[in-house]
Amino acid sequence: MKFHLVAAAAALLVGFAGAAEAHGPTRQKTTQSIEINAAPDKVWTVIGNFQDMSWLPPVEKTEGAGGNDKDATRTLTLKGGATVKEQLTKYDADAKTYAYRITEVDVKVLPVSNYSSHISVKGEGDKSTVTWQGAFYRGFPNNDPPPELSDEAAIKAVNELYQAGLASVKEKVEKGS
Amino acid sequence: MRAALVALSLVVAGAACADEAFVTNQTGDDLTVLDLAAGKAVATIPIGGKPAGVAVSADGARVYVTSPEGKSLTVIDAAARTVIDRIALEGGPLGVSVHPSGTPVYVADWYAKHVLVVDPAARAVTARVEVGASPSGLAVTPDGATLLSADRDSDQVSLVDLRTLKRVATIPVGQRPFGVTIDRDGRRAYTANVASNDVSVIDLATQKVVGVVKVGERPYVVGLAAGKAFVSNQYDESVSVFDVSTLKTLATIPVGEYPEGVEASADETKIYVANWFSNAVSVIDVATLKVDRSLDVGDGPRAFGAFIRATPAQAGP
Numbered sequence: 349m350k351f352h353l354v355a356a357a358a359a360l361l362v363g364f365a366g367a368a369e370a371h372g373p374t375r376q377k378t379t380q381s382i383e384i385n386a387a388p389d390k391v392w393t394v395i396g397n398f399q400d401m402s403w404l405p406p407v408e409k410t411e412g413a414g415g416n417d418k419d420a421t422r423t424l425t426l427k428g429g430a431t432v433k434e435q436l437t438k439y440d441a442d443a444k445t446y447a448y449r450i451t452e453v454d455v456k457v458l459p460v461s462n463y464s465s466h467i468s469v470k471g472e473g474d475k476s477t478v479t480w481q482g483a484f485y486r487g488f489p490n491n492d493p494p495p496e497l498s499d500e501a502a503i504k505a506v507n508e509l510y511q512a513g514l515a516s517v518k519e520k521v522e523k524g525s
Numbered sequence: 526m527r528a529a530l531v532a533l534s535l536v537v538a539g540a541a542c543a544d545e546a547f548v549t550n551q552t553g554d555d556l557t558v559l560d561l562a563a564g565k566a567v568a569t570i571p572i573g574g575k576p577a578g579v580a581v582s583a584d585g586a587r588v589y590v591t592s593p594e595g596k597s598l599t600v601i602d603a604a605a606r607t608v609i610d611r612i613a614l615e616g617g618p619l620g621v622s623v624h625p626s627g628t629p630v631y632v633a634d635w636y637a638k639h640v641l642v643v644d645p646a647a648r649a650v651t652a653r654v655e656v657g658a659s660p661s662g663l664a665v666t667p668d669g670a671t672l673l674s675a676d677r678d679s680d681q682v683s684l685v686d687l688r689t690l691k692r693v694a695t696i697p698v699g700q701r702p703f704g705v706t707i708d709r710d711g712r713r714a715y716t717a718n719v720a721s722n723d724v725s726v727i728d729l730a731t732q733k734v735v736g737v738v739k740v741g742e743r744p745y746v747v748g749l750a751a752g753k754a755f756v757s758n759q760y761d762e763s764v765s766v767f768d769v770s771t772l773k774t775l776a777t778i779p780v781g782e783y784p785e786g787v788e789a790s791a792d793e794t795k796i797y798v799a800n801w802f803s804n805a806v807s808v809i810d811v812a813t814l815k816v817d818r819s820l821d822v823g824d825g826p827r828a829f830g831a832f833i834r835a836t837p838a839q840a841g842p
Contacts, residue, residue: 370659370678373575373577373593373594373617373619373635374551374552374575374577374593374594375551375801375825376552377552377801377802377825437742437760447760449760464760466782481802483783483801483802490617490636491593491594491596491616491617491636
């Protein structure tokens with residue numbers, strides 16, 4: 349299973365979201381959050397390790413280097429074999445937040461470029477809120493994109509990914525030990 | 526003497542308070558007009574086409590806004606805060622700058638290797654000036670003689686003679702220059718280099734880079750005030766400040782998320798920073814290097830260009 353499937357018309361546009369590559373003119377943003385019936389510390393034990401993204405359903409394996417230090421890297425292997433390479437840009441365990449960016453992804457897997465993201469846990473007592481936000485450009489670097497690589501397609505794909513990930517965290521935490 | 530100085534500074538501060546900000550909200554498809562004295566939004570002007578670039582004319586009469594998705598240039602009567610024209614363009618209009626005389630307007634086409642010369646009265650593109658790849662930020666020297674284009678994907682700045690409309694020089698800078706800013710005496714220019722996380726300092730007389738200053742992650746543009754350079758770091762939620770004489774870093778100021786457009790007040794006592802993700806403008810005090818306050822704007826403010834309008838001081842109409 350891929351993060352997202354786009355039409356075969358996009359097959360020629362095998363782009364890699366390297367550092368500051370060419371991109372469209374309009375950066376997109378999204379924020380998704382979920383309430384979890386558990387203490388923030390408990391939620392953080394599930395999502396707080398950059399080297400373990402097993403809480404995101406499409407991810408089969410996380411391999412990386414650098415732990416949770418700034419500039420740490422990880423490669424996510426998705427069910428079906430596609431990979432996504434990411435780099436940690438900020439990590440604050442006390443504030444329960446970190447930021448990272450995608451350094452390499454095929455637009456057929458996730459139709460975005462120049463993607464960066466923050467995730468954080470806040471809360472009190474036995475209530476937490478996980479907030480996941482992303483900033484990215486569409487997968488098509490030029491004007492007049494095909495529909496599957498449009499701004500709308502990028503937002504839809506990221507929203508679906510975030511919603512699936514957050515639901516999975518909630519389930520793991522609330523049903524977990 | 527001291528009292529006189531204080532009185533003078535009060536007068537200057539008072540005049541500066543008449544500034545307005547014209548902030549392009551790309552996600553929201555509109556523009557927020559901020560009254561910077563009152564510290565609040567006083568108008569929202571619908572634009573469309575995902576507005577990004579903005580240029581207030583030197584006399585403050587007009588504001589030009591680019592819409593890269595809508596392929597247009599919107600002309601705003603700044604005092605009336607109304608759209609008076611929308612000129613159809615081509616490609617991906619992004620960076621914009623107005624000639625100090627008020628016309629023409631220069632528009633960078635993000636997808637082409639040229640800058641459009643637009644005559645707003647004739648509502649027409651009168652020339653296309655060859656530059657490098659993905660021209661982004663534009664700036665005209667105060668004497669109106671030269672246009673600078675930050676050619677993002679060529680890692681250079683192009684210098685265009687505005688009399689002949691020919692490129693006369695290219696200056697290699699850091700990687701992926703986005704914003705370019707010329708100081709008020711036309712002596713130096715500064716590019717924010719997105720991929721190399723630094724600022725190139727260009728001496729315009731010799732057309733050479735005379736300094737490189739490391740800043741934060743993904744710098745967007747440089748704002749200048751009172752001998753200091755303020756650089757928005759998109760990925761660091763911060764503004765780097767350095768001294769333009771020594772090129773030494775003075776401070777890193779926390780601001781909102783994804784800071785982008787930066788510009789100084791007319792009297793150079795304040796710096797305004799548009800925070801794209803936070804939907805707010807941070808107001809930085811140039812003397813203390815602290816954020817004074819944060820002003821709400823629309824969704825996805827970019828304010829890429831000259832977005833501060835110095836309105837007539839209290840003595841005016």
